[in-house]
Amino acid sequence: MxxxxxxxxxxxxxxxxxxxxxxxxxxxxxxxxxxxxxxxxxxxxxxxxxxxxxxxxxxxxxxxxxxxxxxxxxxxxxxxxxxxxxxxxxxxxxxxxxxxxxxxxxxxxxxxxxxxxxxxxxxxxxxxxxxxxxxxxxxxxxxxxxxxxxxxxxxxxxxxDPGGIDAGSVTVRLVYAEDLDQDEEVVRGTEAAIERWREVWAAYGLELVLSTEGSDIDGDLPSLDGLSNTVYEASAQGTDGDLMVLVGETIDGSLDAYGIAGGIPGPLVESGRGTVVISWLANAGGDGRFSDDDIRLYGETLAHEVGHYAGLFHPVEDGWGAWDALDDTPRCQARGACEGDLGDNLMFPYPVCGWNDCTPQDVLSDGQIGVAQRYTGTL
Ligand SMILES: [Zn+2]
Missing domain, CATH: 2.60.120.380 (Jelly Rolls)
Structure with missing residues (x-):
């Protein structure tokens, strides 16, 4: 798995x-x-x-x-x-x-x-x-x-595929948990991160059509390893063709994950795993304030997790012994080589960071773009 x-x-x-x-x-x-x-x-x-x-x-x-x-x-x-x-x-x-x-x-x-x-x-x-x-x-x-x-x-x-196979749009409902849509800092950081996400995807012909809404869903989000009634009910509010992103404070009580996708690919219809969950606080670095670097990383987290949802695996898994099925992502076999070859790839398994900042991760190969364009939810 x-x-x-x-x-x-x-x-x-x-x-x-x-x-x-x-x-x-x-x-x-x-x-x-x-x-x-x-x-x-x-x-x-x-x-x-x-x-x-x-x-x-x-x-x-x-x-x-x-x-x-x-x-x-x-x-x-x-x-x-x-x-x-x-x-x-x-x-x-x-x-x-x-x-x-x-x-x-x-x-x-x-x-x-x-x-x-x-x-x-x-x-x-x-x-x-x-x-x-x-x-x-x-x-x-x-x-x-x-x-x-x-x-x-x-x-x-x-x-x-009315737009043709090389152009596509993905419709996303971003749902704030626990009235986070009333929190100015969360909304400021999230809206700026959405613009980073939009920019990363647009470079590859993927258009983001996004709406936001508030909810009273608990701010500690499930980690999606099983089916969640809360996620099912929230995902049933959408249409049969949209994706849902749930923004909460923590995931499974912790800040260990920036975000998790409910499948590779994820379901388009109502499902107990039918969402991407995002911890806004982990993306803000734990201090509750979004720096410019935090916002870039948050935007890349959104693009990465929804990338999983659209069918993209990591080009190489952390452990360096398992790869995606694509011919144009390198088959690196060690941490140093993989960070060198793929550290700037949007779907690399983790952010590659130095003392002061992290490498922007916004590259997709032609093969990866092809996968995202073919997902049933990409119109
Ligand atoms: Zn990932």
Whole structure:
């Protein structure tokens, strides 16, 4: 399992219809909502005696990507993606090719009671042909054993790409916890950090469409390793195509993390992990005041965590033995080499800092940009 945590150490107009489709050989009721570029289908299914279910994803001629969100209906059950088959029957993804050493999608890792797949991931995984795609999904237990007859809530999303594949916009709802929208210093720092985030993304053709709102959510945010009712309810307030960022004071009672993303990629629909959580206080350096350097780091934290949510792994994990699935990020194998090769990359696992300041982290490779542009939430 890959960490989605960005450590602060060291140094550091809706159409609704109901249709029946064939999936897993059974007639199923499918609830369909179409909102412009994005079509969202909700259904229920269960794994067979082998612990696996097959989902059909109908891709129209003008649609360019799809997402599959899974939630297990019983506890201690972990849904994952096993394999993806194109309409001509070719296997284009098998989970065991992308486990541990090289990571393509968090959907193959049993991390929680829900799971999100967005396809294609890389430039070379597309473009997709239209027709019926098949996604094999599994439910496993704590020890990785397949679980038969397990209920799954499924959300299948397909989208067109009106702006073209090399331009994209991401719609983000930034929600302040515990009336932090009334705190002048938090709002000043956050708004300045959003401008840094906007600048970093704009250089790569990613437009940020952002709204902010207050809430009475507790200021100590969950670390998203399990499903949270608070996060579920807050994420259900949005649309099927937006991302949520929750800004609180601490995460899991501490200042150890600047921010955490609820998946690589993260869910677009209502989910108990459907957010990025951010500790404003960790980003302010713990003293409650934002310096200019704090603001830059806060902006890069937002861009980094939402980058995870849009499907980006760290190019190399801290530990130097696991990498992303991209050909154009270096395969460095030691701390010094990795900080040298990748220390300025937006998705480096931690800020690289000297005595006085930290290296700006705002670089994305063409391969990384390609991933973010293909995420189902990037329109
Ligand atoms: Zn990270």
């Amino acid at each position: 890959k960490s989605q945590l960005r450590p602060s150490l060291p140094l550091l107009a809706l159409l609704v219809s109901v249709a029946c489709v064939e999936a897993s050989g059974k007639k199923q009721k499918v609830d369909v909502v179409s909102d412009g570029a994005l079509t969202t289908r909700r259904l229920s299914t269960s794994t067979g005696s082998n612990g696996i279910a097959t989902l059909e994803v109908p891709l129209a001629d003008d649609e360019t990507s799809f997402g599959v969100y899974l939630r297990a209906t019983s506890g201690a059950a972990y849904p994952t993606t096993e394999a993806i088959y194109s309409p001509d029957g070719a296997m284009v993804l098998s989970w065991d090719q992308w486990y541990d050493e090289y990571s393509l999608t968090g959907a193959v890792y049993p991390e929680a009671a829900d799971s999100m797949l967005s396809w294609p991931v890389r430039v070379e995984d597309g473009p997709l042909s239209s027709g019926s795609w098949q996604v094999e999904v599994a439910v496993t237990d704590d020890n990785g054993n397949y679980m038969a007859n397990q209920g799954l809530e499924v959300v299948i999303q397909t989208r067109t």
